[in-house]
Amino acid sequence: AQSVSQHNHHVILSEAASLELGCNYSYGGTVNLFWYVQYPGQHLQLLLKYFSGDPLVKGIKGFEAEFIKSKFSFNLRKPSVQWSDTAEYFCAVSNAGNNRKLIWGLGTSLAVNP
Amino acid sequence: DGGITQSPKYLFRKEGQNVTLSCEQNLNHDAMYWYRQDPGQGLRLIYYSQIVNDFQKGDIAEGYSVSREKKESFPLTVTSAQKNPTAFYLCASNSGLSNQPQHFGDGTRLSIL
Numbered sequence: 001a002q003s004v005s006q007h008n009h010h011v012i013l014s015e016a017a018s019l020e021l022g023c024n025y026s027y028g029g030t031v032n033l034f035w036y037v038q039y040p041g042q043h044l045q046l047l048l049k050y051f052s053g054d055p056l057v058k059g060i061k062g063f064e065a066e067f068i069k070s071k072f073s074f075n076l077r078k079p080s081v082q083w084s085d086t087a088e089y090f091c092a093v094s095n096a097g098n099n100r101k102l103i104w105g106l107g108t109s110l111a112v113n114p
Numbered sequence: 115d116g117g118i119t120q121s122p123k124y125l126f127r128k129e130g131q132n133v134t135l136s137c138e139q140n141l142n143h144d145a146m147y148w149y150r151q152d153p154g155q156g157l158r159l160i161y162y163s164q165i166v167n168d169f170q171k172g173d174i175a176e177g178y179s180v181s182r183e184k185k186e187s188f189p190l191t192v193t194s195a196q197k198n199p200t201a202f203y204l205c206a207s208n209s210g211l212s213n214q215p216q217h218f219g220d221g222t223r224l225s226i227l
Contacts, residue, residue: 009154032212032213034215036215042220043204043218043219043220043221044204044206044218045218046215049213049215051213052213090156090157094212094213095212096212096213101159101162101172102159102216104156104157104158105156106154106155106156107154107156
């Protein structure tokens with residue numbers, strides 16, 4: 001069965017620190033990859049997505065993610081975090097075939113100290 | 115503005131009672147989804163619908179029911195058979211293509227009295 005693994009459940013950083021959140025998936029076929037963010041008190045929103053082309057994708061608010069097919073990974077990065085990046089981050093995967101369901105990771109809670 | 119509206123924001127259920135959570139979208143999306151979010155467990159799919167008058171069970175459908183009589187509406191009923199209904203429920207929609215992101219509502223928090 002497909003699964004998505006997020007390596008860090010809780011991350012605490014100081015402002016201006018660099019961020020990398022790990023995401024690995026288990027599926028051998030063609031996939032679509034997503035990172036979503038849930039700010040406190042707000043609804044889930046899309047941060048970035050990959051489905052083809054350049055494996056390095058850029059999203060909103062300075063976030064980027066790199067798809068490494070050989071490692072089944074789609075790690076999220078940001079060079080310098082801000083206090084406003086405090087949120088929960090979810091990695092999700094869908095296969096590019098007929099199954100349109102998203103498989104979700106358990107999420108990573110990020111706290112950025114000012 | 116187009117979006118997804120979930121109501122109510124907070125809902126309380128008595129033991130043995132069925133409750134229905136509303137989800138409406140004006141994005142003209144074909145597909146709609148219901149998730150349950152519990153602390154530390156991420157999002158788990160309850161039901162999804164790819165087209166009007168059709169829906170499929172997700173990973174945790176037991177104790178829940180849905181209908182899809184209109185494109186814009188996908189209500190979720192939490193039945194008395196759901197033994198642990200206290201959770202945050204999220205509704206989402208997308209065009210139905212696997213590479214299209216899902217758009218989410220603000221959620222409904224259900225608690226047991």
